[in-house]
Amino acid sequence: MHVQMLMFFVLAALAIGGAVNLIVQRHPIHSSLSLIVVMVALAGEYLLLGSEFIAAVQIIVYAGAIMVLFVFVIMLLNAGVEERTHASRMAQYVGLPMAVLLVVELVWSIRRGSAALPVQVSGTVSTSQLATLLFRGFVFPFELTSVLILVAIIGALVLAKREP
Amino acid sequence: MVPVSYFLMLSAALFGLGVVGFVFKRNIITLFMCIELMLNAVNLAFIAFSRMLGQLDGQVFVFFVIVVAAAEAAVGLAIVILIARNRKSLNVERVDSMKL
Amino acid sequence: MNALFAAHPLVLVSLVKIIVLLLLLMTALAYLTWFERKVVAHIQARWGPYRVGPHGLLQPVADGIKFLFKEDLSPAGADKFVFVLAPFLTFSLAISTIALIPFGPMDITIFGQRTPLQVANVSIGLLFLFALSSIGVYGVALAGWASNSKYSLLGGLRSTAQMVSYELTLTLSVVGVLLMAGTLNFREIIEAQGGSAWGFLHWNLFARPFPQLLGFICFFTAAIAETNRLPFDLPEAEGELGAGFHTEYSSFKFAMFFIGEYSSMVTVSCLATILFFGGWLSPFPVAHNWSWTLYIPAAGFIIAGVAILAYGVRYSTIFGRILMPVVGLAVAGLGALFLRPEAIEFVQGPFWFLLKVAIFLFIYVWVRGTLPRFRYDQLMALGWKVLFPLALANVILTSLAVAARP
Numbered sequence: 001m002h003v004q005m006l007m008f009f010v011l012a013a014l015a016i017g018g019a020v021n022l023i024v025q026r027h028p029i030h031s032s033l034s035l036i037v038v039m040v041a042l043a044g045e046y047l048l049l050g051s052e053f054i055a056a057v058q059i060i061v062y063a064g065a066i067m068v069l070f071v072f073v074i075m076l077l078n079a080g081v082e083e084r085t086h087a088s089r090m091a092q093y094v095g096l097p098m099a100v101l102l103v104v105e106l107v108w109s110i111r112r113g114s115a116a117l118p119v120q121v122s123g124t125v126s127t128s129q130l131a132t133l134l135f136r137g138f139v140f141p142f143e144l145t146s147v148l149i150l151v152a153i154i155g156a157l158v159l160a161k162r163e164p
Numbered sequence: 165m166v167p168v169s170y171f172l173m174l175s176a177a178l179f180g181l182g183v184v185g186f187v188f189k190r191n192i193i194t195l196f197m198c199i200e201l202m203l204n205a206v207n208l209a210f211i212a213f214s215r216m217l218g219q220l221d222g223q224v225f226v227f228f229v230i231v232v233a234a235a236e237a238a239v240g241l242a243i244v245i246l247i248a249r250n251r252k253s254l255n256v257e258r259v260d261s262m263k264l
Numbered sequence: 265m266n267a268l269f270a271a272h273p274l275v276l277v278s279l280v281k282i283i284v285l286l287l288l289l290m291t292a293l294a295y296l297t298w299f300e301r302k303v304v305a306h307i308q309a310r311w312g313p314y315r316v317g318p319h320g321l322l323q324p325v326a327d328g329i330k331f332l333f334k335e336d337l338s339p340a341g342a343d344k345f346v347f348v349l350a351p352f353l354t355f356s357l358a359i360s361t362i363a364l365i366p367f368g369p370m371d372i373t374i375f376g377q378r379t380p381l382q383v384a385n386v387s388i389g390l391l392f393l394f395a396l397s398s399i400g401v402y403g404v405a406l407a408g409w410a411s412n413s414k415y416s417l418l419g420g421l422r423s424t425a426q427m428v429s430y431e432l433t434l435t436l437s438v439v440g441v442l443l444m445a446g447t448l449n450f451r452e453i454i455e456a457q458g459g460s461a462w463g464f465l466h467w468n469l470f471a472r473p474f475p476q477l478l479g480f481i482c483f484f485t486a487a488i489a490e491t492n493r494l495p496f497d498l499p500e501a502e503g504e505l506g507a508g509f510h511t512e513y514s515s516f517k518f519a520m521f522f523i524g525e526y527s528s529m530v531t532v533s534c535l536a537t538i539l540f541f542g543g544w545l546s547p548f549p550v551a552h553n554w555s556w557t558l559y560i561p562a563a564g565f566i567i568a569g570v571a572i573l574a575y576g577v578r579y580s581t582i583f584g585r586i587l588m589p590v591v592g593l594a595v596a597g598l599g600a601l602f603l604r605p606e607a608i609e610f611v612q613g614p615f616w617f618l619l620k621v622a623i624f625l626f627i628y629v630w631v632r633g634t635l636p637r638f639r640y641d642q643l644m645a646l647g648w649k650v651l652f653p654l655a656l657a658n659v660i661l662t663s664l665a666v667a668a669r670p
Contacts (some may be wrong), residue, residue, distance in 0.1 A: 019178055053388060060394055068424065
């Protein structure tokens with residue numbers, strides 16, 4: 001549909017623009033703001049794909065909590081503008097062509113295989129369907145992630161504590 | 165209806181940009197952010213495939229990826245704070261020797 | 265005009281609703297500042313704004329003009345882009361959350377299109393509201409950082425940590441309501457509280473299977489902390505940290521922070537009425553021998569209008585003697601308008617909703633005028649060690665009660 005294609009391209013342009021800005025900006029706070037823009041654009045893409053719960057979770061958790069943590073640490077450590085050193089120029093000459101090659105290869109293989117992809121289902125996913133699958137089929141990984149979060153909390157506390 | 169391959173190409177482009185950023189940048193926190201960008205690109209691919217196949221397993225997996233990214237960000241940033249405290253610099257090239 | 269609306273119905277009708285809502289919201293926020301100053305002043309045994317118009321009613325207008333004409337400074341060495349972005353982010357996100365709130369059950373007709381009294385009826389409305397307010401945290405953090413001053417930075421960091429901590433309790437305390445209603449949509453949550461035989465006893469605060477009293481207390485306390493109001497406003501308190509994260513802001517940008525804070529107060533009050541107090545439902549049962557309660561909005565407005573009229577004709581200044589009777593006549597006229605047969609059904613929902621929101625705003629201001637300020641470590645201890653376990657206990661008890669229901 002016309003409106004959906006337009007929305008897709010607007011959000012894709014926002015996401016790509018944000019990602020390019022992340023790389024181009026020299027101060028980490030501007031990079032983090034660009035990454036927040038990318039995440040919100042991706043949440044819009046998830047909405048286009050019909051998964052409204054994951055879009056909301058992406059904004060609440062990823063853009064609203066994880067990135068706040070990043071911004072917090074940048075402000076605490078008083079991170080400044082990045083310096084240009086010799087080794088970083090070296091990485092450009094080798095790294096950039098490799099990365100471009102990676103993207104070209106991925107896009108080429110997607111285009112080549114896109115004729116065989118089945119037609120997309122439409123409509124939105126209800127939260128209760130997702131919750132049923134999560135708490136019935138995937139209950140063991142779910143409980144495991146709660147242990148993971150506990151371990152992460154303890155680890156972060158122990159690591160960042162100042163020695164008295 | 166937007167074809168699924170468009171979403172996959174966007175995901176590939178974002179992943180590639182994440183790799184480019186990871187190679188270019190020298191600030192540890194910015195490197196971390198490029199990793200998060202790559203994880204986001206993979207999330208988009210998961211959701212696109214999940215909608216294409218009509219199964220919800222992809223979305224549950226995205227849920228877990230977000231949770232693991234949160235835990236990883238917490239511990240990783242604690243390590244970054246330690247490095248900044250010990251090395252007095254956030255440049256990843258200063259953290260290049262095994263002994264302190 | 266009708267043909268234009270018929271061609272693109274959704275967009276244009278939404279545009280009209282947005283414009284009307286924005287105008288009403290801005291006026292309401294301006295007079296909320298007047299209301300707060302008057303109430304806090306009366307709590308402190310003084311008059312408050314009294315001279316600018318009768319009883320200070322034109323004070324918000326004067327404040328608005330002042331904000332427009334003040335000099336707009338920005339500190340040296342501040343990051344220009346982020347400095348401007350921060351108040352804009354706070355303001356725009358706080359205002360956008362009102363778009364999700366339903367004001368009444370019945371549809372209205374705009375230019376021939378039937379449309380609900382809500383700008384966006386999202387099926388996961390509650391989750392989106394929390395998403396918008398969780399990005400609002402950035403306004404505070406970036407404001408503190410971009411001001412290039414240590415007081416602002418400290419205030420910004422403290423405020424961010426406080427908002428993130430209480431956001432957890434805020435979202436957890438509504439899970440009980442969601443378990444009982446089974447949906448994230450605001451309209452359906454209100455309709456689930458609409459058992460007509462009991463009136464207000466069927467609101468979520470008192471409802472079977474588990475009254476959400478604990479959830480409401482956790483929610484409202486977390487909401488006061490989330491909106492950085494007294495008693496939780498240490499990061500922005502005057503005299504503590506030199507006004508905290510918005511020290512360096514002046515004129516319009518400061519006004520944007522101010523409006524953003526009041527707007528999030530209004531949003532949280534609307535949320536509290538929708539989730540715990542029945543939204544637009546009347547506290548009286550909807551039965552035949554209770555049908556006299558349908559005339560309460562009209563009666564209330566007419567009595568208030570006549571009272572303002574009678575008080576205004578004997579006011580001390582000439583301007584007051586003209587303005588206040590006009591205001592009184594307008595209010596009484598509105599009340600008489602509500603007596604018309606086609607309006608009487610329609611006005612019930614919005615009247616009760618706005619009345620409850622006004623009561624919550626009054627409680628907000630009342631708490632501000634009465635309680636002392638928390639120290640920062642007491643604040644964080646309260647959030648993590650008291651409210652979060654209480655909200656968790658509420659979730660566990662509610663889910664046990666819901667699961668035990670036959």
